[in-house]
Amino acid sequence: MMKYTVGAYAASPNQSHWEPALETAFYAALKTLPNLKGLEHPFLGRLHPHDDNWFLANIDPQWDYVFTCIPGIMTALSQNEQFGLAALDESGRQVALAFMQQACAAIGKLNAYLGRKAVSAIQIQTAPARHNAASSAAALKTSLQTMLQWDWQGARILIEHCDAYVPGHAPSKGFLALSDELEVLTELNRQLPAQQPLGMVINWGRSVFETRHVDGALEHIQQAKAAGLLAGLMFSGVSDRDSEFGAWRDSHQPPQQSALMPLGEPGSWLTEQAMHACLAASDAASLAVLGAKIGIRPASAGIDQRLATISQTLAMLDRFFTPS
Structure with missing residues (x-):
C-alpha cells in the first residue's frame, strides 16, 4: 500500500484559535487513516506552534515528518519584508538563517523524543517577496551553503517552489523563479554527497497560481525532473472562481467535486485527471515527499x-497506483 504525507495542519479545526481537546480528537482521527505515512508539519519557530509537549504526546510514534517553513516565513514577512534566505538585505538574510537554526533544533528535539531519525525532509521557501524586497539566487546559494554545515540528522533540505513574482497579477508569495532555484540546487549538488542531495518539491496549487493555467504544475514537474532535482509533489487546489476559499488564493482548496470526491470544491481546478497526469510525469512512487495539503470550509x-x-483526496492518489 502506498502511504502519503498529509499537511493536516491546513485541515485542522484550530485555524484561528487553540483548543487542545479539539486538536487531540483531530489527531486521533488522523491515526485511523491506513494510508497516512506522516505529517507535513508547520514550523513557526518552535517544534509546535502552541505546545511542544501536547504535540509529542499526541503524535503517532510511527509517523514520519516533513517540516515546512512556509507558515513561519509568512509570519516573519508580515513583520519584516526583508526576511528570507534569498534576501539581498544582509540583516534579513541573517534573521532567516537564525529561523532555520531553530528549525534544525526542533528536528533534533522530535528525533530525540522518538528515538529515531523521524524527519525525512525540511521544505524551505525562497523569500523574500520580490515585489517588496530585493532577492537573488546568489544570496540563496550563500544561505544554503551555511545551512549545509549544520547537522540535520538525515533530513534532506528541499526547496518547495512557491509562486514566483509574475508581472501582471498579484502574487501570493512572489518568491524566486523556479529556474533560479533549480540553478542554485544544481550548483550545490555538485559539491554534496550523492546520498543526501538537495531537491525540489512542487506544490500543485502554487504552481498553477503562478502560471494561471491547469498544466502549470505539470510544466514545473517536468522542469525539475529534467534537472534531476524533483524530490516531492504535494497536491493543493486553486481556482479562479470566488468561493469560501477565494478566487486565486493559496488556500489549499480540496480537489474538484465529483462522484468519487463528494466533499470536493466545485470550482477547484485540481481534478483527478490532473493529479494522475502529474503522478505519471513525476515517477511518483520514487519521490521522497508525496501527498496532499487540503483546507476545509466552512470553518465550523x-x-x-x-x-x-x-x-x-488520498483515495484519488490510490486510484493512480492501484487502478480498478
Whole structure:
C-alpha cells in the first residue's frame, strides 16, 4: 500500500484559535487513516506552534515528518519584508538563517523524543517577496551553503517552489523563479554527497497560481525532473472562481467535486485527471515527499468532515497506483 504525507495542519479545526481537546480528537482521527505515512508539519519557530509537549504526546510514534517553513516565513514577512534566505538585505538574510537554526533544533528535539531519525525532509521557501524586497539566487546559494554545515540528522533540505513574482497579477508569495532555484540546487549538488542531495518539491496549487493555467504544475514537474532535482509533489487546489476559499488564493482548496470526491470544491481546478497526469510525469512512487495539503470550509466543519475530505483526496492518489 502506498502511504502519503498529509499537511493536516491546513485541515485542522484550530485555524484561528487553540483548543487542545479539539486538536487531540483531530489527531486521533488522523491515526485511523491506513494510508497516512506522516505529517507535513508547520514550523513557526518552535517544534509546535502552541505546545511542544501536547504535540509529542499526541503524535503517532510511527509517523514520519516533513517540516515546512512556509507558515513561519509568512509570519516573519508580515513583520519584516526583508526576511528570507534569498534576501539581498544582509540583516534579513541573517534573521532567516537564525529561523532555520531553530528549525534544525526542533528536528533534533522530535528525533530525540522518538528515538529515531523521524524527519525525512525540511521544505524551505525562497523569500523574500520580490515585489517588496530585493532577492537573488546568489544570496540563496550563500544561505544554503551555511545551512549545509549544520547537522540535520538525515533530513534532506528541499526547496518547495512557491509562486514566483509574475508581472501582471498579484502574487501570493512572489518568491524566486523556479529556474533560479533549480540553478542554485544544481550548483550545490555538485559539491554534496550523492546520498543526501538537495531537491525540489512542487506544490500543485502554487504552481498553477503562478502560471494561471491547469498544466502549470505539470510544466514545473517536468522542469525539475529534467534537472534531476524533483524530490516531492504535494497536491493543493486553486481556482479562479470566488468561493469560501477565494478566487486565486493559496488556500489549499480540496480537489474538484465529483462522484468519487463528494466533499470536493466545485470550482477547484485540481481534478483527478490532473493529479494522475502529474503522478505519471513525476515517477511518483520514487519521490521522497508525496501527498496532499487540503483546507476545509466552512470553518465550523466537524472532524468527521475534515477526515473524510482528506480520505477522499488520498483515495484519488490510490486510484493512480492501484487502478480498478
